[in-house]
Amino acid sequence: MHIPDGYLGPATSGVMYALMLPVWISASRMAKKTLKAKQVPLLAIGAAFNFVIMMFNVPIPGGTTGHAVGAVLVAILLGPWAACIAVTVALVVQALLFGDGGITAIGANCFNMAFIEVFAGYYLYKILSASSAATSGRRIIAAGIAGYLAINIAALSTAIMFGIQPLLHRTAGGQSLYCPYGLNVAIPTMLGEHLLVFGWVEAIVTALVVKYLQKQDPSLLETAR
């Protein structure tokens, strides 16, 4: 889901940076209000977890690869604003040091994974877990479903960014300037592979860690706002 440099035209990259700027500002403001000193290590663990979990490329045999993001899990533990910061840190390090995701596409990649996935996942988890106790089985199911749906919403958003490029940028000769595949290819492919495979990986990772934390330290599942 890491859009590389060159796949998005300047219009899309620019708009995404412009959209993320107020999100990042709000995230730091909200974190200032809600982040507790003892949560700072969790923020660091969250960012490192997001970084490393995305290195676990899962193959579709003979096809493409993809991975979990872990954004929903971090949102469940730290709340959406701190999670937005954690995922952003991971994505920026991946882009700058490892060329995973473009630098011109940092705004777009953060929009999809640090904003859309984080917030969709967080609110889905809240709605689905309703007023259930932190240790209830319902929370595990809620975490899994939220992970599955949120990564798919993020994949759809990524596919739309890819897919509108041929509409926005073409040479006089009809060649694409950036991503050559339109919405008719990008959406079925990106969404299909996430619905079939990568969404389940995100669901399992999210649900299992929530289950583990319920046994280990349920207070961690009560704090986030």
Add this chain to the structure above:
Amino acid sequence: MKTTTKLWIGIGILAILSPLGLILPERFKAGDAWGEWGVDTIKGLIGYIPAGLRKLSAKWCAPMPDYAFKGGVEKNLANQSFTYIISAIIGMAVCIGIAFLLGELIIKKRSRGK
């Protein structure tokens, strides 16, 4: 043991296991993630390299592209796995450093404001 300590150990284990993300795709003959092809691959797919893509894709040279040492394309999977783990450790360490810095800044600003 504190939960946080266990989580630190957990992400450490993930770093060591990270080469699975390299070995499994290789084993099951899976290629790049969709939309993350290099210019050569894209030429093979559509017959040309989109002009804007060609220009922008060369803009940034990451120090450890694709979680490997620059220039040295490792021959075997064992060496690749080793550099993958090193990349995981470096990347996670940088993430942890930045997150602590941001966290401390956020907390400090708040206490000063009050």
